[in-house]
Amino acid sequence: MDFDFSDDQLALREAVARWVEKAYPFERRRAIVAAGGFDRGVWAELAELGLTGLTVPEDDAGLGYGAVEAMVVMEELGRGLVLEPLAQATIAARLLAGYAEPALRAEWLPRLARGEALIALAHQERRARYRLDVCDAEAQAGDGAAGYVLSGLKNLVPAGDHADAYLVPARLDGALALFLVPRGTGVATRGYGTQDGSRAADVQFDRAAAILLTGEGLAALELAQDLGIASIAAYAVGVMDRTLAVTVEYLNTRKQFGVPIASFQALRHRVADMKMQLELARSMSYYASLKLNAPADERRRALSRAKVQLGHSMRFVGQQAVQLHGGIGVTDEYIVSHYFKTLTQLEMTWGDTLHHLGEVSARMQDTAGVFA
Amino acid sequence: MDFDFSDDQLALREAVARWVEKAYPFERRRAIVAAGGFDRGVWAELAELGLTGLTVPEDDAGLGYGAVEAMVVMEELGRGLVLEPLAQATIAARLLAGYAEPALRAEWLPRLARGEALIALAHQERRARYRLDVCDAEAQAGDGAAGYVLSGLKNLVPAGDHADAYLVPARLDGALALFLVPRGTGVATRGYGTQDGSRAADVQFDRAAAILLTGEGLAALELAQDLGIASIAAYAVGVMDRTLAVTVEYLNTRKQFGVPIASFQALRHRVADMKMQLELARSMSYYASLKLNAPADERRRALSRAKVQLGHSMRFVGQQAVQLHGGIGVTDEYIVSHYFKTLTQLEMTWGDTLHHLGEVSARMQDTAGVFA
Amino acid sequence: MDLAFTPEEQQFREEVRAWVRANLPPDIAHKVHNALTLSRDDMQRWAKILGKKGWLGYGWPKQFGGPGWNAVQKHLFEEECALAGAPRIVPFGPVMVAPVIMAFGTPEQQQRFLPGIASGEVWWSQGYSEPGAGSDLASLKTRAERRGDKYIVNGQKTWTTLGQYGEWIFCLVRTSTEGKPQTGISFLLIDMKSPGVTVRPIRLLDGECEVNEVFFDNVEVPVENLIGEENKGWTYAKHLLSHERTNIADVNRAKRELERLKRIAKTEGVWDDLRFRDQIALLEVDIVALEMLVLRVLSAEKSGKQSLDIAGLLKIRGSEIQQRYSELMMLAAGPYALPLIREAMEAGWQGDAALGALGGFPGGVVANAPLASTYFNMRKTTIYGGSNEVQRNIVAQTVLG
């Protein structure tokens, strides 16, 4: 039982933090948002730092790091509100390493690691909302080299119009399976910005050539979701840490009635409650990442617990930070509104608080605790 | 649309308030609690004030008043934490006036009005929790004058070991019916105190002689419940009004660090929130009483809405009053803990907050508002 | 005690309802019911329709050309407008500055300014807040120096709602630095076309520009534009604030939005999800309780028998409810509230038919387009008009003394 970071991990944190501070100032981010929400140049910089290959096995040209390192990186990216969807690389690395045949692995993982290929999970369908087992896309055996053809419409694929390939759940003979679909004939996209400034796309697959990764699609998708939850939990901790910091700074600077507003007890207690929510969230972010390698049942329960706590924390910290800033809290100019919007979007990513409360409720056992 | 009280109503309020202040001081209440939680002498005094017959029709020797007068009375009784279950008289008056044959009416209502007969609703069964349609007691045609015999075990009957008759729901040929069971052969009771200091009893009916009031037992029971909710809503407003008052007094008196603790902003805001909950509860108490004569569907929906608001208000006001009093808030000596315990018990009376939230949820329509 | 409105009140409601239904342009109502972008023209079109009927100044007494309605009638009018999907009346002219002009203006000022306000012809803005003065309004710094028959105004106002459309602005300005901060403030009407007035829109978190900074650089204002006495502006402003009554709870709008929330929940498939539905049920209870609170205040105003000093509660609760329904609408759509496609918030947006399934709003329900923006925008409601923290101070003061 040990929550200290290793020297390696601290060095990694430091490297990412330095890049965020130097290379990703708020003005650059603003320009990227205005240009659509995704920047290939940034992606290349992340690759140069090794981050796109962070969790890719060393044999596949990655760094072979694990969940804790991914958490450290995501937290620092959160501090900078970095828009580019690095979590997608983590998900793709794990799914391809876990399910792809050696040749496929060799084709894609090194390119993923080097940042040459952006592989996005394309799972969101209209009828599903947050349910992973609802899927209308269909695949069937095809005559091309890929083996299958896949059809269906997926929404909100992160940076989907910039992706080079997609991980796509689809029905195969009625069962949920997971496919890799390289971008090509039969793939059409339409990109748009999202509320936090990042980029997503609708992706239409029309008899697109697809390679089967696994017939156990739901298990793979649950794993992807849990990796996603751990990623955004860490990212959100980074965001909230900064949110609290700028709020504290504002309260200590801003004067009303001749005194800093940090002197008002009602506001001080609000800050104490924000600190509480931040530390609970940080605790559950650790928990989430450390449970990623647990058996599937235990992992699933743990990650839903984490998302519930994160949901409460993100909402409270985001809303209160805006409130405590007063008028400037709702302007586009000050960064706190951007923190708030990001935290809002994260609540609705990979299942919202009520959804995961339902998961926790359905999965309750007689005993409970961190180790259960 | 008018929420002013008439001169009559104000006079009634004044009379009850005077009685509470003079005749029901905290010391007398304490003695009644110690003696078991119900006092026949108090019941006689309430009768003398006309309160046991307040809503009994004038033809049946009552005052023939309506829901607003009952509300005014209950609110004042709440201020005094009066233990004796006057709400039972309101319920019995309405059910007997609504369902009893003329002879039965003539037999019981005048005695009810004069305080000679205490008639208690005996509906709580173990398997039911808060559901009115779950009932294991059974009745069948008998050979006595009453017409039926009834068997079953009812819990938590208010002042049940002092009652002279019971209103009892029971299954008759499978359907829920409502009976009047005079105390006599086949009726055994066991009384006990409850958390708020008042009295209740388990009542065992064993082929007790029973008179059928109505075969529409569920409708009658729902009406009884709604009258009960309106009664305790008004009572709770009285309690909360006093709870806030003693809290305000305490905060303005008690000093810490050399200043009255009422000067701390965090506590001031808590008081503002208590005031909010009190005024929302008062509003919904009015609403509850004014909706008692609405069509059954509308009434049912309205009373559940009221109970939800009351539940939130009672919990918040009670808990915060104790908290703001600090140590003396949890002592038996100071009255605030008694307010708190009463508010707690009221939450679990006639269905708790979650139960009625379920009712509201199930009964939602497209539009909503006070007049829907 | 009676919950029902009197027959006369119900008759009044029927008349208002019939008139509003007949005169509210359907294209405007459609936008309001779906939270689509309202243009300046939309707002002014409706204002002029009301003005023509004599109802834009619906709170005005008869002597100034108003309908002379009592508190209940005003409420019924507001409710019928809200439920029909009318835009909120932009309050700065008819609701805010007009009562001050009526109470403290000269007959000349009344004749000069009130007709343009009553008809909806002239767009007014409010110049109270300043960058350094939020809840502490009395610390304002914009100066007006008297030079002969003119004031020379210098300084900056901010958070001026819809100021980009403004033709006139009423301002609190500092005319003296002596005595307590409140005592040196005057109430000045300023033509926004005057040289030296600059309006700079502030982009808000939802991407819209609903508020502005207004800069005054040696702006010349004739002394006849001073309301009442110099240095007494604080008194007039307080008079104005006391006019913001039950309407701040905005419960009528909340009722309309609750209906919309239910529609959205059905479309999004969460109406039958017990957990989500319970959230709606809780909100429904909150709205009914708020409406009862509003009705109690109205009844007290009507009868004059009781005094209910709970305006602070209405502001706190009303704003919390506005935030909550906008939050639930967004959460109902969930992932489908996340695409930010600004054009889709405009009435009549059809997407790009050439793109087929990819051409519409993601998920296919364009009604989801404005949900997140509205939620973001609503964060202002607990901040403006006296933040909820300030309101709690006031309520506590009333209760604790």
Add this chain to the structure above:
Amino acid sequence: MDLAFTPEEQQFREEVRAWVRANLPPDIAHKVHNALTLSRDDMQRWAKILGKKGWLGYGWPKQFGGPGWNAVQKHLFEEECALAGAPRIVPFGPVMVAPVIMAFGTPEQQQRFLPGIASGEVWWSQGYSEPGAGSDLASLKTRAERRGDKYIVNGQKTWTTLGQYGEWIFCLVRTSTEGKPQTGISFLLIDMKSPGVTVRPIRLLDGECEVNEVFFDNVEVPVENLIGEENKGWTYAKHLLSHERTNIADVNRAKRELERLKRIAKTEGVWDDLRFRDQIALLEVDIVALEMLVLRVLSAEKSGKQSLDIAGLLKIRGSEIQQRYSELMMLAAGPYALPLIREAMEAGWQGDAALGALGGFPGGVVANAPLASTYFNMRKTTIYGGSNEVQRNIVAQTVLG
């Protein structure tokens, strides 16, 4: 970073578990698992069993006869005790006064007092709070005047937990009125059998007498009972307070009580009620998050690498959770938590068989008897040990400076 305990720690846990299971009297565990009334004898019986093993002072260093465990080992010991249903160790002797005696007492005082504490033979009480001094402890008024080789103590303490059983009491007393309030305070050990000491139980809202007032009327205390220097007691008391660490979160007890809540929910038929079950699920998340917070603090203590100054958070969250599980247990039983039958809270109560169905606890489930009382009792947790308001002040100070 690793969530799992080390093999050595797990080994340690197994040993503690085996010993506790073998030595904790089942009748006591039964009472704890069902929140039945614990007698003085129950508490002291367990204390002496621990004392014999050398674990009553489980936080003590080896030089004073303790096991010398580190923070993680202490936590594991507490967890195993809690889950097995051991009563909480009455802390005033082994956890509170002993560290002060070790740090600031003379060797004579250490030899005189520590053995009786370590063995569980001597029952200690705490004399800090006074009627006029709640959160503002420094304003205490109980006086100790030096007369020769004695102090004469006059005044009153209050909220003395289990003081009715106390044999010795450690008190903060005023020995000087000069300087700041904190500077004139001394730390005195007083034999409660001394003439002039009177203990008056305070009845609490649940009807029990768990706290007391203690009156001192010209009580003579030998000067050798003074700890450290005169007028430095405040420093020693602060040292003591700094010893209340992760245990204040009481997360191990919360885990045990969560299990109990689930059992109750099943018995009462609300386990399958989605609405109620969601409340349990929320609590489960809260408890896991609290446990993670506790583990982070333990890890930081163990490694000494990071400093985590979040003790205030543990107190706030831990107490809120205690209140919440007791509330949910009561709400689960609903109407059947309402009968107040004091005898039914005693172990082994059978009711009156002669009365048949009327002779038992209403509804038939005697486990419901203590639920409301426990809920009432738990309101103290956000008040004592530095109220949660004071804790929020402290947290805010840490964050805001």
